Amino acid sequence: MERAGATTMKGAPLTLVGPELKAGDAAPDFNLMDRGLKAVTLKDTGKRVRIISVIPSLDTPVCDAQTKRFNEAAANLPGVDIITVSMDLPFAQKRWCTTFAVDNLKMLSDHKDASFGTNYGTLIKELRIESRAIFVLDADNKICHAEYVKEVADFPNYETALAAARSAGVPAA
Numbered sequence: 001m002e003r004a005g006a007t008t009m010k011g012a013p014l015t016l017v018g019p020e021l022k023a024g025d026a027a028p029d030f031n032l033m034d035r036g037l038k039a040v041t042l043k044d045t046g047k048r049v050r051i052i053s054v055i056p057s058l059d060t061p062v063c064d065a066q067t068k069r070f071n072e073a074a075a076n077l078p079g080v081d082i083i084t085v086s087m088d089l090p091f092a093q094k095r096w097c098t099t100f101a102v103d104n105l106k107m108l109s110d111h112k113d114a115s116f117g118t119n120y121g122t123l124i125k126e127l128r129i130e131s132r133a134i135f136v137l138d139a140d141n142k143i144c145h146a147e148y149v150k151e152v153a154d155f156p157n158y159e160t161a162l163a164a165a166r167s168a169g170v171p172a173a
Contacts, residue, residue, distance in 0.1 A: 007124065007131045009152045016131055017114075018121035020148065027141040028119035032085065032108035035094040040108055047139045049080045049169045051161055053105075054122050054133040058088050058096045062132070062153055067102065073162055074104035080165045087111045087129045121148070132156060136164040144168040 003020060005013035021028075029042045053070050055063035067084050074082045082105040086093070093107040110116040110130060117123025122131045134156045136145035145164030149156050 001121075002125060003121065006121075007148065007150060007152055009124075009127075011151075014127070014131075014152075015125040016121050016148075017123040017125050018118045020121050021135070021143055021146045023143055023145055025143045025146075027135070027137045027143055030110075030116040030119055031113060032110055032116055033090050033112055034109075035090045035097070035107055037090055042141060045083060045106075046081065049139060049144075049165050050137045051080060051082045051165050052120075052135040052137065053082065053084045053156075054116075054120070054130045054135070055084060055086045056124075056127075056129045056132065056152060057086055058093065062155060064096075064100075066132070066155060067096075067105070068100065069158055071102045071104045073158070077162070077165060079169045081106065083108055085110055085116050085130060087114075087117075124152075134161045136161055136168055138168040 003016045006016040007014050032040045034040050057063055070082045084107050087110055089111055090109045114123050117130050122133045124131050132149040132152055134147045138144050147156050
């Protein structure tokens with residue numbers, strides 16, 4: 001499935017590969033790689049509430065700022081894990097985290113087979129990088145919040161994602 005014009009870069013329309021996920025959908029599986037070159041699937045991310053922050057590349061100003069913002073937020077969100085997904089190589093992710101002392105979130109790379117991008121609808125066909133997006137998953141791997149940022153250079157709505165994560169962590173009455 002391709003979604004032509006679903007995202008833009010500097011106003012130029014680009015094609016996203018994969019479905020457009022919505023709140024209520026089951027979170028698809030993926031096969032990512034951590035900074036130690038170990039495979040990580042959805043199951044491996046655990047049974048806690050998770051914010052998945054998807055970025056094109058850590059070496060861009062907006063992605064840098066987004067990842068640092070979620071790293072700061074992670075310190076104040078007990079019971080919530082924050083994961084950043086990009087096409088950056090695991091070595092580059094490790095270097096970036098060390099350089100900026102980012103240690104409150106998990107970095108995962110989709111470079112090997114783009115399974116996250118194609119399963120979550122964030123793979124930019126023309127560039128083979130991720131589009132900017134945020135997903136909040138509950139403990140049962142249900143999507144509670146999904147935001148596909150229309151313009152790659154724009155920031156996501158942090159507060160909406162953080163509020164969704166807080167709500168997803170509240171036990172049902």
